[in-house]
Amino acid sequence: MGVVTELKSLTQDDLLSGCAEIVGAAHVMSGATDVSAPYCKDWTGQYAGIPLAVVRPKSTQEVADIVRLCCAHGVSIVPSGGRTGLCGGGVPVSDDTSIILSLERMNTIRNLDADGRCMTVEAGVVLQTAQDRAREDGLVFPLTFGAQGSAVIGGALSTNAGGSNVVRYGTTRELCIGIEAVLPDGSIINALTGLRKDNTGYDLKDLLIGAEGTLGIITAAVFKLSPMPVTRTTGFLSLASLSDAPRVLNALQDRTGGGVEAYEYMPAAAVEVICREFPKIRRPLDALAETGLFFEVASSRKDDAEAGEDGETRLQRLVFAALEQLMEEGVIIDAMIAQSEQQRLDLWGMRESILEAITANGSAYHTDISLPLAAIAEFVTTMDVAVAEMGFQPITVGHLGDGNLHYALSAAEGQDWAALPLDQAKQQIFALLTRLNGSFSAEHGIGQSKLDVMRKLKQPSQLVAMRAIKRALDPEGLMNPGKFIPETNDAAQKT
Ligand SMILES: Cc1cc2nc3c(=O)[nH]c(=O)nc-3n(C[C@H](O)[C@H](O)[C@H](O)COP(=O)(O)OP(=O)(O)OC[C@H]3O[C@@H](n4cnc5c(N)ncnc54)[C@H](O)[C@@H]3O)c2cc1C
Known part of the structure; x- marks a missing residue:
């Protein structure tokens, strides 16, 4: 030896x-x-x-x-x-x-302050457990996504997770009002006061959120809680054009006082893959919608839940009024509204099964990008044509209300995935994204998989500042090395 x-x-x-x-x-x-x-x-x-x-x-x-x-x-x-x-x-x-x-053994919900509408939870608490605890007090911990039965608070904070309710409640960062963490030198910072206002220096909480464990270990956090909706209207729309999606979103928001909780892009190709891989899931509309949108609007106002003589709630009437007007204008082609809690849950089930459906469908390249709302249609239409010419079948879903697309590529029918020009497709995706002022990482983070694109596309001055922060807090580079920040800007010297 x-x-x-x-x-x-x-x-x-x-x-x-x-x-x-x-x-x-x-x-x-x-x-x-x-x-x-x-x-x-x-x-x-x-x-x-x-x-x-x-x-x-x-x-x-x-x-x-x-x-x-x-x-x-x-x-x-x-x-x-x-x-x-x-x-x-x-x-x-x-x-x-x-x-x-x-951190999985740090799984205690330390406190729920119903009057202060906040909850202190340890890093290993599963998101669904936190949601259930808030519900017991008639409140909402709104972080919602497909992996909520396994993902935990520390992981969600460290990736600044998003999901389907961001359009109403914000990302994990926006929900968090206090943090406890261990810094790379072993010192503990306790900022679990839950204060809504605290301008006493650099916000270390915001530095640790989204840092993917490169600046320290998050051990607990305080989250804002929201009033529990008492009524919801959930449905699926077929639009004439994707470019009208922001208009439909704003019409729903305007009618319902900003009540949109989910606004998800689910075009025909995505619904088709889901229904093929999970045959028990039914199509929401008979004719596949080229521009399909899954939406949910909610209200915590009791009068919005009251049914009129026609049996419709006030919230439903507000939503129908918005949709009817857009149908008359030819913006919406078809609409399905959930008539029962089961139908609502089926729609959610369909939305949340997309990642597993694409994975089961075969080899695919996934992105997690964001764009200004006004640029979404240009991106999708341009890329769909370009990648189809290369032999790909795009399967896109997205949290459209936040401008967040998961633009995925699979092999078109009859094509061999291994022979397709993936690098060329990626180049075009990121070039168009850059031209349209988009981001190459919206909610999943950087980890190892996006180091290359981070090196190429992140503004060099921002990378320099990030490295300086990293060196100041973790001079030995011991916290989650080889992730998040490329060591150099030079593409030839990969980490
Ligand atoms: C089916 C499916 C659907 C998904 N949908 C969404 C979605 O809609 N929106 C979304 O944002 N994400 C989504 N994700 C991605 C994933 O669930 C999120 O990124 C989630 O936040 C990760 O949490 P986790 O607890 O699993 O973290 P992990 O995977 O365990 O860790 C993630 C990162 O955080 C670091 N980390 C973990 N805990 C700590 C801690 N206590 N302190 C410091 N660093 C830490 C890890 O080192 C790692 O870098 C989905 C994933 C799946 C599988």
Whole structure:
């Protein structure tokens, strides 16, 4: 055994026994075992890495002690939440150089302040659990997306997750009003006051949110809660043109006092893939809608829930008035409105199954982009023609109300995916996106998968500032290395 290997194994043993002393031996899984395997591979199956150990602390103090220990040994840390991230952020980039720090045992809802309409939750609380707890007090924790049964608070904060309700309630960042975290030197910052106003220096909360674990470990947070809707109107629309989508959104918002909770683009190709892969899911409209839109409008006003003589609620009447006018103008071709809670849930089920449907459909390239609302139609129409000529079938969905598209490419019928010019298609997508002032990462983050495009498209001055912040807080570069910030701007020197 060489000297270097000897030293490394000595250090590794020290590290593992030190971790066990802090969190208990049962919560340190060393190396690659069947138990640690699920932590070592990301949801997409594209990224994997074996850690020195998976360590599962139960308290903020234990997280801080582990961070200090790793710092002393020069061992890097990869934070891990619900492991539903789509960019390879939660797994090590190389084998045997880091620990995976799983926050899943920090799963306590510490407090719900019904009068203050806020809730303090630990990083390992599953989103659905937080939603259920808020509902018990007649309130809403609105963060909603397909992976909400597994994704946790720390992961959602670290990726600044979005989802289907952002159009009304904002992203995770906008919902968060306080944070507790362990910085790379092991110090704890406790900013869980839940103050709505606090202008006392740099906002470290906002620095940590969306940092994908590169600046510290989030251990808990305070979230705003909203009044529970008492009535909802949910439906599916077929539009004559995608360019009219902002107009329809604004008409619904204007009529209902900003009540739109979801406004999701679901064109024919997406609905077709879902119905093919999940035959129990039924088409919302008989004729497939080229420009299909799934929407939900909600109100917490009791008078909006009151039914008139015709059995329609006030909210429904407001929505129908907006839709009827747009139908008369030829903007909306067809509409389906859910007549029962089951029909509403079926529509949501259809929307939330798209990622799994595309995955089951075969090889695909996914994007997570955002554009000004007015530029969405130009982007989709131009790209659809361009990629079809290359042999791709675009399957697009998106949180259209936020200008966020998941523009995915699959092989058109009869085409061999491996032979298609994917690099050329990507180049055209990002060139058009840049021309239209869009973003190459709307809600999923950067992780490992978007380092290249980050290097190419992020403004160099912003990258320089980001690296300076990283160096100031994490001079040894131990927090989630190889993710989020490309080391250089030079495309030839890849991280
Ligand atoms: C079916 C499906 C649908 C999805 N839909 C959406 C959607 O609509 N909108 C959306 O935004 N995302 C969506 N996602 C992506 C994913 O669910 C989100 O990115 C989610 O926020 C990740 O949370 P997680 O707990 O799984 O985090 P993980 O995957 O475990 O981690 C994500 C990143 O955060 C870091 N991290 C985790 N915990 C901490 C912590 N406590 N402190 C510091 N860093 C930490 C990790 O190192 C990693 O870089 C979807 C994913 C799937 C599988």
